[in-house]
Amino acid sequence: MADRGYWALALTGNLLVVQADIIKHTPVGQLFVHKLEREKFQNEFEPFLKIYGRVYNDPMVFKCNRQQFPDLPRWLRFTQRHPYDNGFLYGTPLQENLGKNIIEIFVTNKRSYETFKDRLVINVAPAVKPMPYQAEFFIGKREIEKVLPSDVQEEIKNDIKIIWGTDSLHFVNITSALDRGGRVPLPLAGHYEGVYVKLGSDKPYSTCLLSLQTLEHQRECEVGGKISEYCSRCNNPANCVTWCRSTLIDLSRPVPPAPLPTVGSGILAWGGEFDPPVSPPAKNYIPDYIVTIIIPFVFAIVLALILAYVMCCRREGVQKRDAMTPELQLYHHHTIQGNSSELRNMAQSRGSVPQPLSTLPMFNTRTGERAPPDYPSESIHIPLIMAQQAITIITPNVSLL
Numbered sequence: 001m002a003d004r005g006y007w008a009l010a011l012t013g014n015l016l017v018v019q020a021d022i023i024k025h026t027p028v029g030q031l032f033v034h035k036l037e038r039e040k041f042q043n044e045f046e047p048f049l050k051i052y053g054r055v056y057n058d059p060m061v062f063k064c065n066r067q068q069f070p071d072l073p074r075w076l077r078f079t080q081r082h083p084y085d086n087g088f089l090y091g092t093p094l095q096e097n098l099g100k101n102i103i104e105i106f107v108t109n110k111r112s113y114e115t116f117k118d119r120l121v122i123n124v125a126p127a128v129k130p131m132p133y134q135a136e137f138f139i140g141k142r143e144i145e146k147v148l149p150s151d152v153q154e155e156i157k158n159d160i161k162i163i164w165g166t167d168s169l170h171f172v173n174i175t176s177a178l179d180r181g182g183r184v185p186l187p188l189a190g191h192y193e194g195v196y197v198k199l200g201s202d203k204p205y206s207t208c209l210l211s212l213q214t215l216e217h218q219r220e221c222e223v224g225g226k227i228s229e230y231c232s233r234c235n236n237p238a239n240c241v242t243w244c245r246s247t248l249i250d251l252s253r254p255v256p257p258a259p260l261p262t263v264g265s266g267i268l269a270w271g272g273e274f275d276p277p278v279s280p281p282a283k284n285y286i287p288d289y290i291v292t293i294i295i296p297f298v299f300a301i302v303l304a305l306i307l308a309y310v311m312c313c314r315r316e317g318v319q320k321r322d323a324m325t326p327e328l329q330l331y332h333h334h335t336i337q338g339n340s341s342e343l344r345n346m347a348q349s350r351g352s353v354p355q356p357l358s359t360l361p362m363f364n365t366r367t368g369e370r371a372p373p374d375y376p377s378e379s380i381h382i383p384l385i386m387a388q389q390a391i392t393i394i395t396p397n398v399s400l401l
Helices: 038-042 047-053 149-166 207-213 215-222 287-310 317-323 327-352 387-392
Strands: 002-011 014-027 030-034 058-064 076-079 087-091 099-109 116-125 133-139 170-176 197-199 242-250
Touching: 014 030, 030 116, 038 058, 038 287, 058 087, 133 149, 149 197, 149 207, 149 215, 207 242
Parallel strands: 014 116
Antiparallel strands: 002 014, 030 087, 058 099, 076 087, 099 116, 133 197, 133 242, 170 197
């Protein structure tokens, strides 16, 4: 049950509307679900755009906490998979949560980064009626966001009603398998995290549900068997129950109290005089020293001697190799060595011949100088080619007759 109130103030002929808190009521021991719809909060961001026919579908992020506290109450949880999805506040209040719980809701528009604040008041009342017969079912093809909507809960409840054989059913709790230590599913189609759904009733269990506690059913689960077709009935394949992971919680039988500890006299029994242990006998470390130091050292010396013998005493020598080599091959080898030596000698003798002057850098053919001549600093014309300065222009004398 939810109510939202509005207060009106008349100020100078104008009507000022103030939005009040969202008020909800829930009894102890029953599931509480509140849906945070993005469409309703979209009106709080730029609502005047609807007049011009422009409506945004903005991504929104919800953040919820208890008033004057950094987090939610222990019995209340919040989930929102994606900024384009609706958020859900859900949980089951306990007896110690009786009274008023004020939840602050902060909505952030990820397009304009505007922020809106709202308050949710949850009045937790005492339990309406006891539900001593409870059962927890595992639905492996669902995720927590897909089970919290009221229409999906109604589908699951209708299937359990047929199996239980009663219409007096109420949701007690809904928990994701990840909160029970389950693994995160692969991001592929057909992989789901799974959901545990707990329902309660004041009516006893049916025959199908009682079969969950039999040894025959447990043996079938160990070998991968299934429960009877009548008990496995589900209109929607996504709501089918995994019976081997479902349990019955019978609260109708009183739980026997734990046995109290035996109270003794508080005085320890006499154990006699304390006899301290004697010192251990002296230990001879010579065998340990021989095993850890002497033997490895001797082994290393033997290996070094063997290696030295192989490297130094097993060499064949040049004479023995020459005696084993055919004469033709040996003659060919000496011929190659002689030709190589002759080429080296010719290359060395070529270094005694002076290099031609024309190959030297900056050579002047007229003067034989190896460096360019000095030009006065005030000279205007400097020849690009050094040979130009050796060219002499001779002008013959022409006599006019």
